[in-house]
Amino acid sequence: MTHPSRPPPLLEGSELGLTTPDGRVLFRGLSFAVNAGQLMLIRGPNGAGKSMLVKVCLRRLQPNVGLVRCTVPERRIAYVPQLQNMEFHLPLTLGEVIEICVDRHVPAKAATALGLVGEEHLSLTWNTASGGERQRTLLTCALLEDPHLLLLDEPLNHLDAASQERVLEALENFVSSKDEDRAAVLVSHLGREQLERLGPRLIQVALTGGGEDA
């Protein structure tokens, strides 16, 4: 008798370990599997290695031990890193941010259809837009690429409750898509209770920065 085989996870890490060049253990023995329809929340204090783990998942950083497997083709992975600088020294509008990030002209209707930015936001310049408007624009850029795996590094930083809600709603819609196999990885300081609505779709990795991870 044969069992229908379960599809492999979109992203899987087994027995991962990473140490900083000065010998500090960020995590060790870390294993996870992100299946289609799931969102993996990576939590932990500052310096615990959350962004490093995302880079390990993207294979931009080689772990000291362990293995990362990803079944999503590279062109179907979208990654929005943490903002390093808030100012950009060219007068880019949010509409132009979307246009240059996806490398084609995007009609206002298509940009606003995702519900993250309104038409009135598209003419704002990057430097005068609020933190929430910027993050929602970047998320729009990532979603317009039609990714199957979305990795977001602290997209909720400095966002008010309303903006956080809109980003989380977009994430929930993304992983709940019935047409395609989709999953997301979110680095955030949010508590599990704030993502309760995701129910069994939510999995969590809590890093402590000392190598003792859950």
Next chain:
Amino acid sequence: MIALVLLYKWALLCGVLLAPTLALVGCHLAARDKAMQTLCVSQGASLGVLLAMGVLESFEAGPAALMAGPFAAAAVFAALTYVGGERLVAQRQASKTTFFTSVFASLLALGYLVSALFPHLEGHMSQIFFGDVSTLSDGEAVVGSALGLGGLFFLWAYWREVSSQSFSFAIFGELVFLRGRRPGPRVFSALALLLLVFSVQVMGFLFTVGCLFLPTALGKILANHGIRSHLVFAAVAASVSTLTGFLVSLRFSRLPTVPTIVVTLLALGTAAIVVRRRESPEARRALLRRPS
């Protein structure tokens, strides 16, 4: 006057095409916070040109060697300054500004030392720093025009890609959203380096740095809503100023070409800022009168 313009037609064309290309490259370098580093790389290229000219002229090299040798030396010195700067900044031993100001001062001192070692370089020293568009040979002007035109085409055709790279480097400190697309960031870096080396050798340090950064600095005040309008403004301002400045220096023969071009750019920009400030209260009133 027309006879003079016809005499310098190739030099004029070279300046008018090279200036907007430099201005567009400068917009992206400034956006990537690389203005100080570019100043150092330009100074590195100047040092290479001086050193090669000093050595080659000592050996009474022919005109072909005197054209190719300094270009090759400038390219090597510029590339070394760029790579060395990138590596040292990555170690984060000091702030970028402190580090590159020190490098610039050191390269300036080295350049002066080289010119002292080869006394016949005195004339070249001022040519390399302040430049003179009118002394361009027809061959140099044709190569410069072709380079300018090619650069303009690339920056026009791939404006989204290059702007995306600038945005990504500035905001995230790394490249994102760019997988599988062409051209990669190295094409822009190579174009910038090629333009910079050629322009320093042929048009001089002042023309190069002036055209790189003055248009984008003025554009931040005059064309500050939308990257498209900013890029168009920078390119047009650099081109028009080069044309106007060169014609003015031909009309008044005591005026050197390159400083006149740079001052014209500054003067046109300042005039535009003054006109805009005078108009702005009226524009504001018009906006208030507009029905919502």
